[in-house]
Amino acid sequence: MRVKPIRVALLGCGTVGREVVRLLRDQADELAARAGAPVELAGVAVRRPHKHSDLGELITSDAPGLVTRDDVDVVVEVIGGIEPARTLLLEALKGGKSVVTANKALLAEDGATLAEAADASGVDLYFEAAVAGAIPLLRPLRESLAGDRITRVAGIVNGTTNFILSAMAASGSSYGDALEEATRLGYAEADPSADVDGYDAASKAAILASLAFHTRVTAADVHCEGIRSVTAADIAAAAEIGCMIKLLAICERTPAEGDTPEGVSARVYPAMIPAAHPLASVDGAFNAVFVEAEAAGQLMFYGQGAGGAPTASAVLGDLVAVARNLVGGGRGPRESAYASLPVRPMGTVATRYHVSLEVADRAGVLASIAGEFARHGVSIAAVRQTGGGNGGDAAARLVVVTHAAPEAALASTVDVLAGLDAVRAVDSVLRVEDLGRKGVAG
Numbered sequence: 386m387r388v389k390p391i392r393v394a395l396l397g398c399g400t401v402g403r404e405v406v407r408l409l410r411d412q413a414d415e416l417a418a419r420a421g422a423p424v425e426l427a428g429v430a431v432r433r434p435h436k437h438s439d440l441g442e443l444i445t446s447d448a449p450g451l452v453t454r455d456d457v458d459v460v461v462e463v464i465g466g467i468e469p470a471r472t473l474l475l476e477a478l479k480g481g482k483s484v485v486t487a488n489k490a491l492l493a494e495d496g497a498t499l500a501e502a503a504d505a506s507g508v509d510l511y512f513e514a515a516v517a518g519a520i521p522l523l524r525p526l527r528e529s530l531a532g533d534r535i536t537r538v539a540g541i542v543n544g545t546t547n548f549i550l551s552a553m554a555a556s557g558s559s560y561g562d563a564l565e566e567a568t569r570l571g572y573a574e575a576d577p578s579a580d581v582d583g584y585d586a587a588s589k590a591a592i593l594a595s596l597a598f599h600t601r602v603t604a605a606d607v608h609c610e611g612i613r614s615v616t617a618a619d620i621a622a623a624a625e626i627g628c629m630i631k632l633l634a635i636c637e638r639t640p641a642e643g644d645t646p647e648g649v650s651a652r653v654y655p656a657m658i659p660a661a662h663p664l665a666s667v668d669g670a671f672n673a674v675f676v677e678a679e680a681a682g683q684l685m686f687y688g689q690g691a692g693g694a695p696t697a698s699a700v701l702g703d704l705v706a707v708a709r710n711l712v713g714g715g716r717g718p719r720e721s722a723y724a725s726l727p728v729r730p731m732g733t734v735a736t737r738y739h740v741s742l743e744v745a746d747r748a749g750v751l752a753s754i755a756g757e758f759a760r761h762g763v764s765i766a767a768v769r770q771t772g773g774g775n776g777g778d779a780a781a782r783l784v785v786v787t788h789a790a791p792e793a794a795l796a797s798t799v800d801v802l803a804g805l806d807a808v809r810a811v812d813s814v815l816r817v818e819d820l821g822r823k824g825v826a827g
């Protein structure tokens with residue numbers, strides 16, 4: 386065993402960092418046995434040192450000084466956000482220190498720069514905790530499936546929104562009431578926008594797509610819609626057709642067709658999924674991700690996607706991997722972006738849709754609406770009308786479920802429908818994902 390300890394600089398000591406410190410201390414002997422050398426804290430950098438007096442001399446507000454110290458081998462970053470995390474990590478990597486980070490926002494915005502800096506110095510960059518908390522997902526994509534061809538990664542990667550949608554489905558409550566409950570119970574942050582507007586899931590989708598398809602995908606490449614506009618009526622409408630609404634992150638390899646080369650699609654939006662699909666029963670703050678690979682078939686990963694201890698578990702796993710590399714020599718897997726596949730525009734992505742309209746209930750209305758779908762090349766799978774029937778000016782609710790159609794065609798159809806005399810309101814347009822077929826039209 387290497388006698389010289391591996392010295393760790395911890396940047397950030399909040400929800401995740403606190404648990405990293407606890408696990409490092411509680412499991413010191415076991416971690417040393419697994420890593421091949423003791424793993425010790427060299428220092429902990431925070432913004433407000435007075436709040437962390439229990440850490441004694443380890444604590445500092447001088448993060449730039451800590452990451453460049455000669456006695457530091459590994460930097461663990463759990464501050465979050467773009468700056469100062471990016472500058473600190475680039476400084477650490479430039480100085481020959483390996484990095485473990487949970488920072489999905491930074492990785493999704495500028496992971497390539499970090500990867501290049503790690504390569505230039507020949508050190509490790511690990512980030513298992515950045516997606517789906519405790520769930521071992523990135524290592525399987527990067528390592529276990531390195532001999533296979535991944536075709537799709539899709540799932541629930543944001544616990545806050547899954548808690549809200551689960552609560553709405555269970556109680557029939559409104560989005561606002563469910564968000565309030567999530568905030569009261571500590572699942573949603575005071576400013577929940579990164580979660581409810583889908584940005585957190587989009588960052589994770591960018592990281593997943595990059596690893597799965599050996600292609601650099603950034604958060605800006607990911608089509609992103611959140612859950613703010615999902616209503617109790619949408620949840621009830623989903624139930625009427627045997628579905629649940631979930632916020633999905635979907636990353637797909639899209640086949641070459643005609644002049645269009647093979648590409649990738651990465652997107653986040655709320656969608657109806659069959660109630661019988663395993664993702665539909667993922668409740669509360671849990672995460673679950675399906676991976677499909679040509680030889681392996683379907684794999685499902687499930688567990689706690691957030692929280693101090695679960696996330697720290699993933700951080701510690703990375704730390705042991707880095708420590709083993711330092712003890713044994715060599716590096717872990719480097720960034721693999723050789724495929725450089727183009728990201729397909731959202732307009733070409735084909736899904737099924739559930740369109741709910743309030744219409745005048747008179748002769749010819751259904752035909753004119755069906756005609757617009759047909760004119761835009763959108764094939765109707767089912768139509769259901771409720772209400773109306775009293776003649777005169779009575780309104781009816783018309784639900785149209787389509788076969789898979791390109792996003793652009795559906796959007797033009799809805800634009801035209803909204804302008805028809807007979808259509809009083811387009812109440813909602815939601816995607817229906819069966820999560821079992823290729824989803825892009827050429």
Ligand code: NDP
Nearest residue numbers: 397398399400401431432433463464465487488691692696
């Ligand atoms: P917290 O907000 O709880 O903690 C952030 C920590 O960073 C605090 O200790 C804070 O110091 C410190 N900090 C903030 N700014 C600076 C700075 N300029 N210099 C030095 N230290 C600073 O965040 P979390 O622990 O929740 O999240 C950390 C990371 O982990 C993020 O990237 C997040 O996305 C990721 N993550 C979090 C999960 C979770 O469940 N919380 C799950 C998966 C990933 P001080 O204590 O003095 O305020």
Ligand code: HSE
Nearest residue numbers: 542543544545690691
């Ligand atoms: N805010 C995130 C969630 C934390 O709700 O899942 C984990 O990234």
